Amino acid sequence: MTKQYFKRLSDAMITGDEEEAEACVNDAIGAGVDPIMLINKGIQPGMDELGEKFETGEVFLVELILAGDAAKIALNVILPHLSDEDSRSAIKGTVVTATMFGDNHDIGKNLVSAMLSTYGFNVVDAGISAPVREIIEKAESVGADIIAASTLITTSFPYQRQIIRFLNDSGLREKYFVIVGGGPVTPAWTEEIGADGYGRDANDAVTLCQHLMEGDSLPGSLSEPVIIGALGKQLIGR
Amino acid sequence: MTIDRDRILEVLDKTHSGPVYKERDYNIEVVSKNLKNAVTKYGLEKTADRANPVNMDDDLADRYYQAGFEAAINIGLMCRDTSRVITFNREELQAGIDAAPKEFWLGDGNQRVLYQHRKPEDNKLPVWTVPLSIAVTEDVFLPLVESLARIPQVDALEGPSLETVWGHPLRSGSPYEHLAGRYQADLMREAIKRAGREGMPMDAVGSSTTHYGVLGGYGVPGGYHPKHDLILILSIADFWTSYESLFKLTHASVTGGKYISASSWVMLGGYAGGPEGTAVASVAYTLLMIAAFQGSRTGVPPFDIKYMGNCGRRAQWALGIANQAVSRNTEIVVHSINNQVAGPATKMLLYETLVGMTNLAASGVSNVVGTRSAGGRRTNYLSPLEHQFGGEVYKAAAGISREHANSIANTFIPKYEDMLVEQPDGQSFQECYNVETLEPTAEWQQMYDEVRDEAIQAGLNFP
Numbered sequence: 001m002t003k004q005y006f007k008r009l010s011d012a013m014i015t016g017d018e019e020e021a022e023a024c025v026n027d028a029i030g031a032g033v034d035p036i037m038l039i040n041k042g043i044q045p046g047m048d049e050l051g052e053k054f055e056t057g058e059v060f061l062v063e064l065i066l067a068g069d070a071a072k073i074a075l076n077v078i079l080p081h082l083s084d085e086d087s088r089s090a091i092k093g094t095v096v097t098a099t100m101f102g103d104n105h106d107i108g109k110n111l112v113s114a115m116l117s118t119y120g121f122n123v124v125d126a127g128i129s130a131p132v133r134e135i136i137e138k139a140e141s142v143g144a145d146i147i148a149a150s151t152l153i154t155t156s157f158p159y160q161r162q163i164i165r166f167l168n169d170s171g172l173r174e175k176y177f178v179i180v181g182g183g184p185v186t187p188a189w190t191e192e193i194g195a196d197g198y199g200r201d202a203n204d205a206v207t208l209c210q211h212l213m214e215g216d217s218l219p220g221s222l223s224e225p226v227i228i229g230a231l232g233k234q235l236i237g238r
Numbered sequence: 239m240t241i242d243r244d245r246i247l248e249v250l251d252k253t254h255s256g257p258v259y260k261e262r263d264y265n266i267e268v269v270s271k272n273l274k275n276a277v278t279k280y281g282l283e284k285t286a287d288r289a290n291p292v293n294m295d296d297d298l299a300d301r302y303y304q305a306g307f308e309a310a311i312n313i314g315l316m317c318r319d320t321s322r323v324i325t326f327n328r329e330e331l332q333a334g335i336d337a338a339p340k341e342f343w344l345g346d347g348n349q350r351v352l353y354q355h356r357k358p359e360d361n362k363l364p365v366w367t368v369p370l371s372i373a374v375t376e377d378v379f380l381p382l383v384e385s386l387a388r389i390p391q392v393d394a395l396e397g398p399s400l401e402t403v404w405g406h407p408l409r410s411g412s413p414y415e416h417l418a419g420r421y422q423a424d425l426m427r428e429a430i431k432r433a434g435r436e437g438m439p440m441d442a443v444g445s446s447t448t449h450y451g452v453l454g455g456y457g458v459p460g461g462y463h464p465k466h467d468l469i470l471i472l473s474i475a476d477f478w479t480s481y482e483s484l485f486k487l488t489h490a491s492v493t494g495g496k497y498i499s500a501s502s503w504v505m506l507g508g509y510a511g512g513p514e515g516t517a518v519a520s521v522a523y524t525l526l527m528i529a530a531f532q533g534s535r536t537g538v539p540p541f542d543i544k545y546m547g548n549c550g551r552r553a554q555w556a557l558g559i560a561n562q563a564v565s566r567n568t569e570i571v572v573h574s575i576n577n578q579v580a581g582p583a584t585k586m587l588l589y590e591t592l593v594g595m596t597n598l599a600a601s602g603v604s605n606v607v608g609t610r611s612a613g614g615r616r617t618n619y620l621s622p623l624e625h626q627f628g629g630e631v632y633k634a635a636a637g638i639s640r641e642h643a644n645s646i647a648n649t650f651i652p653k654y655e656d657m658l659v660e661q662p663d664g665q666s667f668q669e670c671y672n673v674e675t676l677e678p679t680a681e682w683q684q685m686y687d688e689v690r691d692e693a694i695q696a697g698l699n700f701p
Contacts, residue, residue, distance in 0.1 A: 057544070057552075061508045062270045065262075102410025102448060104318070104474045104482070107505045107543060128318075129411065153447050154373040154401060154617065155410035183546055184373070184615045 002033050006042040009074065013046025013118075014053075016066025021074040035081040039090055039120075043071050047118040051203070061111060068117030091122050093145040093213040098126035098135045100149060100156035108150045108182055108202075115202040116148075121209060132162045139176050146209055150182040160185070161193040164220075173220040177212045181205060187227045196222055200229030241491045241498070241532055242337070249324060249530050250484065256314065256322040264316050264323070265509050269477050272312040273515040273522075280305040286513035288551040291651065292597050292644035293559040296566065299358075303563035306521025307331065315473070315526050318480040326529050334529030340569045342497055342534055344394065345439035346466045351393045353535060355569045358562050358602040361637030365605040366629040370575070371397035371444040372610075373617045376405070378667055380429050385622040385676040387433035391629025395426055396470070396607050397444035401617055411448050418445040419455025423462050441468045441499060441607070449485035457493025464495035471531050473502040475541075476509050477523055479530065487531055500533030501573055506553055507543040513556040516540045520560035528570060535605055537561070537573035545658045547579040547613055549590040551651060557594070558601045558640075565602025574603045576628075581612030581664025582621040583682045586654040588689040591628050593647050596698070599635035600643035606632060611664075618666040623678050623686050630690070634698040646696050 005028035012021040028038055050067050053059040079087055097113045099105055106128045113123045126138045139147050149160050160180050167173040179197040180190050181204075190198040196219055197212060199205040208228045259268060277283055280301045293299060314325035326334065341354040356362050368386050379400060386392055400408055403421055408414050422445045430438045442462035443451035456462040456469055469490045473479040490498060502523055504510050510519040523538040540560070542553040557574065565572050576594030580586035591609060598606050609628045611620035635643065667673070670682040678686070694700055 057507070057512065060511045061505075061543075062266055062511070065266065100410075102412070102415075104447075104478075104480065107475060107508050110508075111543065153410060154399065155408050155415070155445070155447065158407045158409050183613065184617075186615075 001031070005031070005033055005038070009038060009042030010046035010049070013043055013067045013070055014050050016063060016070050018070045018073045021070040022077060025074045025077040029077070029081055035078045036086050036090070038074070038078055043074055047071065050118060051115070055203070061107070061114060064111070064114035064118060068114050071118060090120065092120040093209060094122040094124065094142055095146040095148050095209060096124045096126050096135060096139045096142065096144045097148045098130040098150070099128040100151040100159040101129050101131050102159070103151045103153050103156040104128050105152040108152065111202040112148060112150065112181070112205045115206050116209060119206045119210070132159055132166050135163065136166060136170070136172070144176055145213060146177040146179060148179050148181070148205060150180070151185065152183045154184050157184070157189065160195070164194045174218050177219040179205070179208055179212070187225070190225045190227065194220070195225055196220065197226040198228065204229035241487070241495060243491055245532060246487060246491055252324040253317040253320045253322055253484070256324050258322055259316065260321070265476070268323070269313055270509045270511065272309050273510055273518050276305040276309040276518050277514050282514045282518065284514070286552055286555050288555065290644050291551045291554040291558070291647040292600060292640050293555065293562060294640045294644060299559055299562040299566055302517050302559055303521055303567040305518045306563060307525060309518055310522035310525045313477050313522060315477055315479045315530055318474065318478055324479070324530055326526070331525055331529050334532070335525060335568050335570065337532070338528050338536070338570045339534050341571065344466060344468060344497060346437035349435050349437035349439070351439055353571045353605055355565070355571055356602045356604045357565050359600055359637065359639055360602060363636050364599060364603065364632055365393045366391055366632050367394040367396050367441060367605060367607040368392050368609070368625045368628070369397045369620055370607055370610055370614060371399035372614045372620050373401045374398045374667070375401055375618055378618050378673070379425055381673050381676060382620070382622070382667055383426060383429035384432045386625055387430050387435050387438060389622060389626045389629060391626060391633060394439040394441065395430070396441035398620065400445040408445060411450065413450070415446045415448055415450035416454035419443045419451035419453065420458060420461050422451070423455045423460065437466070439467055441470050443470065447472070449482045449489065452486045452489055456489065457495060464490070464493045468497050468499045468535065469495050470499050471501070473500070473527060475503040475505055476519070477526070483531070497534040498532055499535045499573060500527040500531035501536060502527060502538045503541045504538055505543050506540045506556060513552040517556040517560045517563070520556065521563045524564055535571045535573045537603070539574045539577070541577060545579055545661065547577040547610070547658065549576065549578055549594055550655055550658050554593065554597055554647060554651070558597045561598065561601040561603050571604045572602060573605045573607070574598050575610065576606060576608055577610045577613070579613040579658060579661040580654070581616065581619045581662060582624055582667070583665040583670040583679070583685065584662050585685050585689055586657055586662060587611060587624050587664060588627055588686065589650045589654045591624060592631055592689065592693050593650050595628055595631040596635040596638065596643040596646045599632050600638050600640045613661060616663055616666070618668065619663060621667050621670050621678065621682070622676070623682055627686060627690065630700055631693060631698065634700050638698070642697060649696060
């Protein structure tokens with residue numbers, strides 16, 4: 001019987017069915033199912049399967065977004081039933097995502113936001129063409145752990161650097177990990193500006209955020225940034 | 239031809255009177271749902287044929303046009319600044335399409351260029367514009383652009399993009415961009431003069447993504463010329479626009495501009511879903527850009543978010559069928575972009591170019607801007623040789639059948655498709671060219687010679 005709740009919940013993630021997710025969780029908790037197991041054996045397997053389907057091109061961005069919404073609804077019901085320790089482990093961290101000032105591209109940011117949501121992060125979207133100050137104010141207001149700054153245009157690069165500078169100058173550097181990404185962003189740029197990490201695509205962003213949250217380092221204290229998914233090869237003559 | 243101010247005012251009014259949506263609701267409930275509905279209604283599910291990356295089915299292309307036309311009416315364009323959707327009914331959309339020019343001239347003197355409507359398999363010569371707005375350092379700008387302007391197959395110039403202005407970082411959305419507009423115009427003119435091609439048309443303004451560059455460089459004394467040059471309006475992906483784009487339109491109007499390039503992107507794997515939804519979106523968004531921005535040259539190519547390019551099978555299929563749909567069913571000057579991911583001094587870049595440019599020529603595209611060397615990821619990673627190759631292929635492919643283009647796709651896609659995610663950067667301009675003599679290295683020249691021979695063996699008649 002318990003397994004049926006897990007399957008129902010997992011399926012609700014895959015179909016992005018918020019109502020079903022909420023109903024299932026309520027039913028399961030009413031039947032005495034361990035709420036932490038609902039996350040580990042219900043929500044997470046569904047998200048993992050969806051992530052694989054996204055990689056193979058069976059589902060796309062909309063399905064990820066709807067799954068993230070369904071997961072959020074389910075977690076809202078589950079969290080009050082968890083111990084403090086289990087609550088803390090259920091939400092992996094809070095990430096503020098943004099596209100840099102002067103850049104109106106949103107697809108990368110939206111993909112990263114959706115993927116992070118499906119993997120248990122609380123994501124707060126600061127929008128596109130986001131001024132540096134507003135990104136940091138958002139991080140302050142939501143108690144963020146990570147600022148994820150993306151851009152697809154080189155003329156918005158200076159604003160990624162400015163996030164680090166602003167945090168340093170405001171005495172806030174140790175409060176937030178800063179990760180960067182986007183088409184022209186490179187590991188070399190990441191290191192140059194003093195960011196904490198680089199992810200090449202949305203999956204890499206998830207791995208990166210998990211790594212930073214599970215580690216012991218403080219933001220801004222890493223001897224070199226964490227680089228996930230970098231392209232290393234230069235092929236000549238191909 | 240002039241830009242119609244009454245039409246501009248109608249569009250501006252719609253940004254204040256159209257239906258209101260929150261961002262998420264518009265993307266999911268309006269864009270994504272209507273595209274899915276159109277795919278279903280017109281029987282387009284599972285029609286993407288990876289085994290045949292260049293569509294050869296006219297009836298299918300026409301159904302994509304019908305689906306796209308209906309989707310355009312149902313979706314509209316969301317104005318980011320007002321959160322309202324600019325909508326067009328059937329008559330308004332058709333009127334916008336009918337008002338677009340079938341042909342026009344740009345440039346001056348003996349460098350004038352004819353942009354003209356083409357149909358699939360048309361033997362009319364297309365127009366090759368180079369390069370895309372890839373970032374370069376100031377020391378590279380002039381020798382690179384001069385070298386590009388010297389290529390006989392190049393008809394017009396658009397990029398590259400400056401990384402700094404007089405040594406200061408160029409920051410998007412700032413007064414630096416305003417300065418960059420005129421600065422770029424000066425540099426482009428100097429490069430053109432050094433190449434002996436004064437009068438060559440240009441697209442304004444490569445270095446500036448926002449309207450500030452256009453305000454600073456187009457229609458100002460010494461800047462881009464409203465009668466000879468195109469103004470670039472690049473709207474936000476997937477049916478969004480903004481005051482930034484509309485400012486460029488009004489600026490064109492107040493400066494006496496005549497010709498607008500109205501374009502954007504649709505993201506394959508994003509809100510448009512798979513290749514079928516993406517192709518419908520490409521058609522729909524193209525028609526909306528004509529109606530909203532009075533595009534003279536218009537097109538909305540797909541971008542595969544899996545690797546941020548469009549030279550893989552599913553993206554090439556969507557690229558081809560969407561362009562065929564529009565070029566078969568309208569008389570507009572269709573614009574598109576082939577988005578490579580490999581960099582200079584790689585054969586992969588040339589193979590991606592060969593596949594994409596033949597597809598675009600055979601699918602009725604009138605004007606391509608390229609090459610997306612190294613996916614536009616790296617500063618200074620572009621060179622004249624791949625731009626020469628792009629022009630040679632594009633023009634040699636004018637008049638080839640889609641069957642022939644498909645055969646080329648199936649021959650050459652296997653040579654690089656496993657590398658689309660890995661994306662070799664190749665070499666910078668300074669590494670694969672002698673910047674003083676503007677000659678390629680022997681290594682890069684040899685790669686070009688070998689791939690060019692392969693293209694000729696594949697049936698392309700190079701001059």
